[in-house]
Structure formats: structure tokens, C-alpha cells
Amino acid sequence: MMKSKTIQMTKPKVGFYGITGCAGCLLSVIFNEDELLDLIELIDLKAFPFVKEVNPDDSFDFIFIEGLVADNDDLAVLKKLRANSKYLVALGACANTGCVPAYRNYSLKENYEHLLFKKQESIQDVKPTPVDEHVHVDHYIPGCPPDKKQILTFIKAIVAGRTPKKYDSPVCMECRQNGNACLLDAGKPCLGPITAGGCNSVCINGGFECWGCRGPTKDMNLELMIRILRQKGFDDKFIQDRMRTFIGLKLPMLERVMNAHNNP
Ligand code: SF4
Numbered sequence: 001m002m003k004s005k006t007i008q009m010t011k012p013k014v015g016f017y018g019i020t021g022c023a024g025c026l027l028s029v030i031f032n033e034d035e036l037l038d039l040i041e042l043i044d045l046k047a048f049p050f051v052k053e054v055n056p057d058d059s060f061d062f063i064f065i066e067g068l069v070a071d072n073d074d075l076a077v078l079k080k081l082r083a084n085s086k087y088l089v090a091l092g093a094c095a096n097t098g099c100v101p102a103y104r105n106y107s108l109k110e111n112y113e114h115l116l117f118k119k120q121e122s123i124q125d126v127k128p129t130p131v132d133e134h135v136h137v138d139h140y141i142p143g144c145p146p147d148k149k150q151i152l153t154f155i156k157a158i159v160a161g162r163t164p165k166k167y168d169s170p171v172c173m174e175c176r177q178n179g180n181a182c183l184l185d186a187g188k189p190c191l192g193p194i195t196a197g198g199c200n201s202v203c204i205n206g207g208f209e210c211w212g213c214r215g216p217t218k219d220m221n222l223e224l225m226i227r228i229l230r231q232k233g234f235d236d237k238f239i240q241d242r243m244r245t246f247i248g249l250k251l252p253m254l255e256r257v258m259n260a261h262n263n264p
């Protein structure tokens with residue numbers, strides 16, 4: 001009895017919460033069918049509104065946040081959870097980069113406000129932004145949705161007191177290791193060269209180009225990527241839209257680089 005009580009006390013207190021998102025990242029945690037029960041054994045799961053009825057929002061070792069800040073309620077929840085947690089983990093592309101919901105930044109307000117904000121006036125529209133624009137983020141788990149094995153590996157690392165490793169090489173590395181024919185050569189607008197891998201090039205393996213959901217690599221060559229896409233016949237509007245879909249807010253230099261390259 002004494003022994004199990006000691007182990008219990010060393011388990012990290014963990015919470016999973018969602019702000020504005022589609023819940024796909026949280027489902028990636030739950031759908032770890034083979035290992036979910038093992039995982040629950042490793043942590044003290046204090047809160048997971050998807051699966052638990054009672055969900056305290058105070059005093060966590062690790063808080064995992066899915067989603068981006070899209071209204072004032074999101075911001076209030078995020079700030080409270082940050083204040084009550086030792087480490088905050090941005091879970092998935094919305095939390096990491098803003099992802100597809102942040103594309104609203106590039107759209108005219110009259111194109112979307114009637115869909116929600118005019119119907120629900122209690123919702124205060126704010127600029128849709130990833131969580132690190134508002135609070136300090138300790139760890140990032142990228143992807144839309146993140147790979148479920150990656151989430152498990154991350155949790156096992158923190159339970160063991162290790163700093164989880166980041167995968168910084170571009171998607172192209174895994175893609176070539178997987179023996180895929182390059183989709184750029186086939187005329188598809190693949191963003192693999194500027195996108196951080198770690199997904200085992202899952203889209204390309206299935207014949208679809210990379211849209212950049214895991215965020216840009218640290219040392220990406222954006223100019224070269226734009227030049228290649230132009231050479232393949234894609235116009236600037238297409239290139240800009242494609243790059244903004246998942247990572248627009250992480251490419252504040254995009255317009256400048258495109259214009260500079262237009263007027264060398
Ligand atoms: S990152 Fe993708 S899966 Fe996760 S909440 Fe956003 S849209 Fe959904």
C-alpha cells in the first residue's frame with residue numbers, strides 16, 4: 001500500500017483542454033487505442049473535458065491546449081490555465097500556428113462575420129492567433145492533427161523527466177527515406193521542403209502534397225520554395241493562399257519575399 005501511494009504522488013498532474021478548434025487533436029489523444037490505458041497509468045489525469053465529468057482548472061504540472069485564440073472567452077481560459085500550470089504544451093497546428101481557422105486574418109470581415117459573430121453577439125471577435133501570441137509556451141506538438149504516437153512519445157518523455165525531442169528536418173527527408181517519387185516533379189505544389197517533418201511524410205505516402213501543417217522549418221529557404229513553385233507554373237495568388245492556409249501567421253515575411261523576388 002505504502003509503495004503504490006508513493007508512485008501515485010510522483011505522477012505529473014496533467015490536463016487537456018480545448019479552446020477554438022475542431023477537437024481533432026484531443027481525439028488523437030483518445031484514439032491511442034492500444035496505449036491509452038498505459039498512458040493513463042503514467043499520469044494523474046486531472047482534467048479532460050471530453051472524457052471526464054469533473055474537470056478542475058487549477059494546479060497542473062502539464063497543461064495541453066488544443067486550438068487557437070479566436071474570441072475573448074478563449075483568451076480568458078488560456079490565461080487562467082497558463083497561470084495554473086508549470087508547463088504549457090501547444091497541441092496541434094491551431095495552437096502552434098493558427099492553422100486553417102487563422103486564415104480568417106486574410107479574409108474580409110464581411111465575408112465571415114454574418115456566419116457567427118452577427119448571430120451570437122455575446123461572442124467577441126478577436127484576431128485569430130496561436131497561443132504563443134498570448135502566453136508563454138514550453139513545448140510544441142505540431143500537426144493537424146498531431147500524430148497520436150508522437151503525443152504518446154511526448155508524454156512518456158516528460159514522465160521520465162526528459163525533454164521531448166523536436167523534429168526539425170524537412171518533410172522531404174522522411175519522404176525520400178520512404179521511397180516516394182517527388183510530387184514537385186509531377187507538378188504538384190508540395191511544401192515539404194519548407195515544412196518540419198516528423199509525420200513520416202504521411203500525405204505524400206498517400207499521393208497528396210504537403211500543405212505545411214507541421215509548421216515551417218527553422219532554416220527554410222522561402223525564396224527558393226517560391227521560385228520552384230513559380231517555375232512549376234503556379235501564380236502568386238495560388239502560392240500565397242497555399243502558404244497561408246496552415247502557416248500564414250508564421251510567415252509574416254511572405255509578401256515581402258514575394259515582392260522582392262518579383263522586382264529583383
Ligand atoms: S490542429 Fe487540426 S485537428 Fe487540431 S484542432 Fe486544429 S483543425 Fe482540428
Ligand code: SF4
Nearest residue numbers: 172175182183190192
Ligand atoms: S514530394 Fe514533397 S516532401 Fe517529398 S521530396 Fe518532393 S517536395 Fe519533398
Ligand code: SF4
Nearest residue numbers: 199203210211213214
Ligand atoms: S506531409 Fe505535410 S501536411 Fe501532411 S502531415 Fe506531414 S507536415 Fe502535415
